[in-house]
Amino acid sequence: MKQYTQLTSGQRYQIFGLKQAGLNQTRIAQKIGVDKSTISREFRRNKGQRGWRPKQAQSLRDERRQACTNGKCFSSDEWAEVERLVQEDLSQEQAANRLELEGGLQISHEIIYQHIYADKRNGGDLHQHLRSQKRRRKRYASGQERRGTIKNRVSIDERPEIVAEKTRMGDWEGDTVIGKNHKGGLVTDQPPTSKSTRI
Numbered sequence: 017m018k019q020y021t022q023l024t025s026g027q028r029y030q031i032f033g034l035k036q037a038g039l040n041q042t043r044i045a046q047k048i049g050v051d052k053s054t055i056s057r058e059f060r061r062n063k064g065q066r067g068w069r070p071k072q073a074q075s076l077r078d079e080r081r082q083a084c085t086n087g088k089c090f091s092s093d094e095w096a097e098v099e100r101l102v103q104e105d106l107s108q109e110q111a112a113n114r115l116e117l118e119g120g121l122q123i124s125h126e127i128i129y130q131h132i133y134a135d136k137r138n139g140g141d142l143h144q145h146l147r148s149q150k151r152r153r154k155r156y157a158s159g160q161e162r163r164g165t166i167k168n169r170v171s172i173d174e175r176p177e178i179v180a181e182k183t184r185m186g187d188w189e190g191d192t193v194i195g196k197n198h199k200g201g202l203v204t205d206q207p208p209t210s211k212s213t214r215i
Contacts, residue, residue, distance in 0.1 A: 022092065023050070023058060028070035031055065035068075056159055057093075061099060065139040076138060094121055099135075100144050
């Protein structure tokens with residue numbers, strides 16, 4: 017499991033000063049003596065609604081370090097791994113399984129879910145990586161199925177009596193039979209003398 021450098025409160029104020037001076041993340045990392053991924057992760061994880069500020073960043077870090085869920089505590093490094101996988105758009109179940117397989121960390125998908133929403137309450141953006149659980153469904157009026165219905169159809173009970181004589185071309189009854197693998201077909205009709213026509 018990848019390890020990250022833990023920043024101190026003093027380093028966070030130093031980062032703030034360098035950031036205010038206009039240095040980019042790579043230059044800040046060089047000045048502080050850490051990898052640039054540490055700075056990138058710091059700005060991403062510990063920002064509030066008004067952006068990244070050193071005092072708030074330290075407070076968020078301390079809260080995570082002390083956070084316990086269902087009687088079990090997880091370190092900030094462990095939460096960092098959880099968040100990394102969530103940001104890679106893995107589901108909570110996938111993230112939990114990956115953590116157990118790769119690093120032996122046993123954490124349930126429910127706890128990951130709770131952590132994501134705690135992060136949202138603190139102004140974080142982990143929730144934006146949640147997968148939608150709702151599927152789009154077609155809505156039909158009155159809950160009725162519309163496929164295979166004929167618009168403005170007239171009931172067979174209401175047809176004129178002459179139709180039953182089948183003396184006219186339009187009064188014949190017919191059906192279509194499609195062959196295996198949609199190869200070939202058969203149209204059947206039933207005039208006064210029954211016959212079949214191949215197509």
